[in-house]
Amino acid sequence: MEVEERIKLIKNNTEEILGEEELRGMLEEGETVNHYIGFEISGKIHLGTGLMCMSKVKDFMDAGVNCSVFLADYHSWINDKLGGDLDRIRKVAVGYFKEGLKASLKCVGGNPEKLKFVLGSELYHNNDLYWQTMIDVSKHTSLSRIMRSITIMGRKEGGSVDFAKLLYPSMQVADIFVQGINMPHAGIDQRKAEVIARDVAMKLSFSPLVNSKGEQIKPVAVHHGLIMGLGKPSKWPIEKSELKDMLSELKMSKSKPDSCIFIHDSEDEIKRKINKAFCMEKEICYNPILDWIKRLIFPIRSELKINRPEKFGGDLEYDSYDSLEKDFAKGDIHPMDLKNSVADSLIEILRPAREHFSKGDGKKMLKELDEMIVG
RNA sequence: CCUCCCAUAGCUCAUUGGUAGAGCAGGCGGUUGUAGCCCGCUGUGGCCCAGUUCGAUUCUGGGUGGGGGGACCA
Numbered sequence: 298m299e300v301e302e303r304i305k306l307i308k309n310n311t312e313e314i315l316g317e318e319e320l321r322g323m324l325e326e327g328e329t330v331n332h333y334i335g336f337e338i339s340g341k342i343h344l345g346t347g348l349m350c351m352s353k354v355k356d357f358m359d360a361g362v363n364c365s366v367f368l369a370d371y372h373s374w375i376n377d378k379l380g381g382d383l384d385r386i387r388k389v390a391v392g393y394f395k396e397g398l399k400a401s402l403k404c405v406g407g408n409p410e411k412l413k414f415v416l417g418s419e420l421y422h423n424n425d426l427y428w429q430t431m432i433d434v435s436k437h438t439s440l441s442r443i444m445r446s447i448t449i450m451g452r453k454e455g456g457s458v459d460f461a462k463l464l465y466p467s468m469q470v471a472d473i474f475v476q477g478i479n480m481p482h483a484g485i486d487q488r489k490a491e492v493i494a495r496d497v498a499m500k501l502s503f504s505p506l507v508n509s510k511g512e513q514i515k516p517v518a519v520h521h522g523l524i525m526g527l528g529k530p531s532k533w534p535i536e537k538s539e540l541k542d543m544l545s546e547l548k549m550s551k552s553k554p555d556s557c558i559f560i561h562d563s564e565d566e567i568k569r570k571i572n573k574a575f576c577m578e579k580e581i582c583y584n585p586i587l588d589w590i591k592r593l594i595f596p597i598r599s600e601l602k603i604n605r606p607e608k609f610g611g612d613l614e615y616d617s618y619d620s621l622e623k624d625f626a627k628g629d630i631h632p633m634d635l636k637n638s639v640a641d642s643l644i645e646i647l648r649p650a651r652e653h654f655s656k657g658d659g660k661k662m663l664k665e666l667d668e669m670i671v672g
Numbered sequence: 673c674c675u676c677c678c679a680u681a682g683c684u685c686a687u688u689g690g691u692a693g694a695g696c697a698g699g700c701g702g703u704u705g706u707a708g709c710c711c712g713c714u715g716u717g718g719c720c721c722a723g724u725u726c727g728a729u730u731c732u733g734g735g736u737g738g739g740g741g742g743a744c745c746a
Contacts, residue, residue: 529708531696553697576707586707609705633706 298361300324306360307519310353310596312485315495316517323479323517328508332357332519333415333478335367335469336398338390339378340670341663344643345484345524345549347401347560347650348593353482353521355407362480365413366398367472372417375461375468376450383418385669390416393662400650400659401560405597420475430504431464431471437497438467446489470494473516474504482519486548491518523548524592525585526556527574535583547583561654561663564644571640576632581622586635591618594642603630603638 303324308314323330334350354364368390374383399409421427435443446466447458469490473481481491498506498515505513526549549557555570562570576586594601595618603613609631615621624630653659 527707533708572706574707578706606705631705636706 303360306356307362307480309356310521310592312520312522314517314519315491316515319515320480320517323508326508328479330357330360330362330480331476331478332362332364332480332482333367333473333476334365334482335369335372335472336394337369337373337376337378338386338394339373339376340551341559341561341666342394342397342401343549343551343557343559344589344593345557347397348405348597348646349521349524350482350484351398351401351407352405352593352596353519354402354412355405357480357482358407358411363413364411365415365476365478366395367476368394368414368416369469369472370417371421372465372468375465376452379669387416387418389666389669393666396653396659396662397560397650400653403649403653404560404646415476417472420472424475426504427471427475430475430501431467433501433503434470434474434493434497435467437500438470438493442493443467446493449487449490451486466490466493470497471504474498474501474506477504477506478516479506479508479514480517480519482521484523485520486523488518488520491516491520494518522592525588526550526553527558527570527585528553528556529575530583533583558643560647560650562647563651567643567647568640571636571643574636576636578632579626579628581626586632586639587622587625589639589643590621590635594639594646597646598642601638601642603634604641605631605634609634 300321304317304321307320308317314320320330332354334354336346336350354366357364370383370387370390373379373386373390374381379386379389395414398414399412402409402412440463443463443466447462449469450462450465452458452462466489469487470493472478473494481494483491495515495518499513501513506516508514525547530547551557555573558567558570571586574585576584581587590601600614600616601621603615605612610629613624613630615624621630625635654663
């Protein structure tokens with residue numbers, strides 16, 4: 298495959314690539330590209346993780362990249378996920394979470410067998426080099442920078458933090474170097490950690506990242522955007538100037554019920570949640586449904602069929618987001634028709650995950666997780 | 673180790689020695705071919721233990737949890 302074609306795949310549906318020219322160089326030199334994306338084990342897998350992240354993984358695989366998922370059990374522990382219980386976190390990580398990501402990859406057309414999984418605590422176990430690398434990273438990063446960067450944990454700046462939380466960013470950066478990852482991948486919310494990784498890359502003496510010629514290099518960071526939550530914004534209408542500030546509030550979050558859809562939600566559940574979503578007629582700036590169409594449906598399916606009753610104009614078919622957006626802006630598509638189509642499409646896309654978790658071990662794991670979250 | 677402050681609803685907070693409230697969030701219903709806006713309805717609660725009292729969420733003591741300051745250099 299041509300270099301430009303590979304870059305196009307890697308770049309598809311992303312927010313940014315830090316070091317795109319370096320990536321081009323790596324591909325031209327025929328370097329092996331090692332990818333990783335890390336996840337906190339925080340509960341059920343929603344579409345931001347399942348479809349957004351995994352559709353990128355699929356792109357990377359198609360581009361000939363070695364892909365891996367890092368199950369960040371220590372990070373989840375630090376960040377008080379699943380009650381801050383490390384044993385519980387680890388169990389969910391190697392059970393439900395791993396299964397869920399594999400099923401998600403299947404949903405987007407990827408091959409789960411080719412995806413490598415690494416458990417954080419296993420990487421760290423009896424691993425002097427890891428802790429040396431983490432200290433090395435820390436020695437090249439100021440305290441104030443670490444404090445600013447804990448927003449990557451989904452915490453507001455200035456909130457009270459225990460000291461362990463300050464270890465998190467350095468660990469995340471060390472994860473990259475110790476595993477020799479030259480193309481870390483994350484949501485744009487993880488930008489601060491990735492930038493630290495690039496900033497310290499040339500200064501590290503432990504686990505330096507090198508190319509095949511032995512030259513020290515920086516990791517190329519690929520960031521995808523975060524999909525919107527389905528709920529209404531806390532303020533409407535939104536001024537254009539405040540849209541950017543509100544972005545983090547608007548992202549899909551498990552803490553807001555019905556703002557997100559899980560990969561194994563039932564068909565009725567999907568329909569119900571989509572139907573409840575905020576969706577103004579003709580509104581194209583702040584519109585979660587359009588956002589999902591743009592960033593999930595089209596990247597995965599490359600088309601959207603609108604099934605519409607005859608009295609409203611009959612069926613429509615789109616093969617590009619832009620033309621759909623244009624028609625919606627004109628008012629040619631009613632929100633309800635859009636919602637029904639998105640729901641149908643998601644139901645179709647998520648079928649493999651839904652089936653996986655509706656029987657056997659999958660069902661059991663999901664049930665155990667449910668009980669954990671409630672208890 | 674010393675000292676001070678805090679603990680009430682999912683969140684932010686108010687109130688009272690006599691059956692506990694607001695805002696926001698949530699849920700339900702109405703209105704719109706969706707949602708939102710608007711209107712109506714609605715749930716849940718006093719960290720734990722002991723004492724004083726007819727009666728404690730309120731007062732006292734202890735505990736637990738959280739936060740600030742101090743404690744070498746001064």
